[in-house]
Amino acid sequence: xxxxxxxxxxxxxxxxxxxxxxxxxxxxxxxxxxxxxxxxxxxxxxxxxxxxxxxxxxxxxxxxxxxxxxxxxxxxxxxxxxxxxxxxxxxxxxxxxxxxxxxxxxxxxxxxxxxxxxxxxxxxxxxxxxxxxxxxxxxxxxxxxxxxxxxxxxxxxxxxxxxxxxxxxxxxxxxxxxxxxxxxxxxxxxxxxxxxxxxxxxxxxxxxxxxxxxxxxxxxxxxxxxxxxxxxxxxxxxxxxxxxxxxxxxxxxxxxxxxxxxxxxxxxxxxxxxxxxxxxxxxxxxxxxxxxxxxxxxxxxxxxxxxxxxxxxxxxxxxxxxxxxxxxxxxxxxxxxxxxxxxxxxxxxxxxxxxxxxxxxxxxxxxxxxxxxxxxxxxxxxxxxxxxxxxxxxxxxxx
Ligand code: PMP
Ligand code: GLU
Numbered sequence: 081x082x083x084x085x086x087x088x089x090x091x092x093x094x095x096x097x098x099x100x101x102x103x104x105x106x107x108x109x110x111x112x113x114x115x116x117x118x119x120x121x122x123x124x125x126x127x128x129x130x131x132x133x134x135x136x137x138x139x140x141x142x143x144x145x146x147x148x149x150x151x152x153x154x155x156x157x158x159x160x161x162x163x164x165x166x167x168x169x170x171x172x173x174x175x176x177x178x179x180x181x182x183x184x185x186x187x188x189x190x191x192x193x194x195x196x197x198x199x200x201x202x203x204x205x206x207x208x209x210x211x212x213x214x215x216x217x218x219x220x221x222x223x224x225x226x227x228x229x230x231x232x233x234x235x236x237x238x239x240x241x242x243x244x245x246x247x248x249x250x251x252x253x254x255x256x257x258x259x260x261x262x263x264x265x266x267x268x269x270x271x272x273x274x275x276x277x278x279x280x281x282x283x284x285x286x287x288x289x290x291x292x293x294x295x296x297x298x299x300x301x302x303x304x305x306x307x308x309x310x311x312x313x314x315x316x317x318x319x320x321x322x323x324x325x326x327x328x329x330x331x332x333x334x335x336x337x338x339x340x341x342x343x344x345x346x347x348x349x350x351x352x353x354x355x356x357x358x359x360x361x362x363x364x365x366x367x368x369x370x371x372x373x374x375x376x377x378x379x380x381x382x383x384x385x386x387x388x389x390x391x392x393x394x395x396x397x398x399x400x401x402x403x404x405x406x407x408x409x410x411x412x413x414x415x416x417x418x419x420x421x422x423x424x425x426x427x428x429x430x431x432x433x434x435x436x437x438x439x440x441x442x443x444x445x446x447x448x449x450x451x452x453x454x455x456x457x458x459x460x461x462x463x464x465x466x467x468x469x470x471x472x473x474x475x476x477x478x479x
Contacts, residue, residue, distance in 0.1 A: 095444035103438040121320035136356035145349030149176025180314035180327030190338035202446030230257035234268035253287035258398025270302035386466035435472040
């Protein structure tokens with residue numbers, strides 16, 4: 081007899097992994113599928129970071145680390161925050177975790193009580209709403225559309241605030257929209273939140289470096305909300321280290337201590353060798369790794385030139401991260417080759433099964449009209465994927 085907790089029953093599987101698993105299964109059956117599902121850089125980890133990991137193994141960094149991470153790593157994080165974001169943090173304010181995912185969970189578990197509200201500008205990253213549910217909280221969605229580059233305004237934010245609001249959680253640059261908030265836009269948001277000292281901003285900046293047009297701003301740069309902000313970042317995207325599982329939070333001291341308390345009972349300190357290698361990654365001039373961003377930018381332009389001509393797609397020109405999030409409303413409520421399309425998830429599944437291109441439907445990102453393409457894939461695959469979808473939709477029987 082299955083005896084699941086209410087907590088588990090409230091949650092869904094991560095849709096990014098559902099779709100990538102489905103791709104894997106089709107490939108194992110010999111089907112030639114192109115996967116644009118998971119958002120993960122396809123580059124190898126840079127050599128100097130690998131060398132640092134070998135050195136850590138040879139130097140026997142094989143024991144438990146302090147729960148919030150090695151002191152020298154936390155110091156390197158503080159240097160990075162000063163160098164790139166002009167933010168002052170002490171090592172005591174940093175908690176190193178098993179990926180940014182755990183860093184966000186630590187913060188949410190530290191502040192959310194049953195029934196507390198967390199504001200999520202939609203679209204949002206798939207795990208946010210699920211994490212809020214896991215903690216017994218309630219997400220309050222602030223809707224946006226492609227016409228505003230999927231960004232909320234300060235006025236929309238203020239309207240969503242209630243006495244139960246505990247946090248605002250967003251990513252900038254944003255997964256899935258590929259937009260980022262400018263200095264002025266974040267200043268407006270900061271001015272609103274500063275009026276409500278009971279609200280914590282959880283600012284997920286994991287795509288900080290993958291920004292092709294503007295300068296990244298962290299909302300913690302605004303002094304009026306520094307004490308209310310948890311900055312989240314990590315090694316996965318900037319250094320192609322998704323499997324190494326290192327992320328971190330930078331918080332006011334009370335919240336950093338809470339994260340350490342939670343993490344100490346859940347998972348302990350993060351992987352010791354990966355922590356040591358992360359010091360090298362953070363202390364290297366970011367220019368050394370710029371080639372990955374230049375490559376993503378080329379791919380963004382390539383995909384844009386092709387995706388905008390796909391019949392029925394309404395797409396904007398994303399400025400950051402590595403995703404396209406076209407609006408495919410045109411197909412919703414229609415029948416394609418005999419398949420009724422209820423929402424973007426049906427459409428993504430239909431594309432996978434018929435055009436053999438894996439994407440992720442927008443329902444679990446909080447937008448049932450859009451689908452997400454990750455362009456962290458080779459140019460060859462990207463061209464072929466766009467061609468397959470274009471040709472398929474041009475010839476599909478539509479009613
Ligand atoms: N935040 C966002 C917006 C993401 O897209 C991801 C997934 N890559 C994460 C956090 C989690 O990253 P990780 O746990 O690999 O550091
Ligand atoms: N964050 C990546 C994505 O959005 C990896 C998968 C996940 O952690 O959900 O695809």
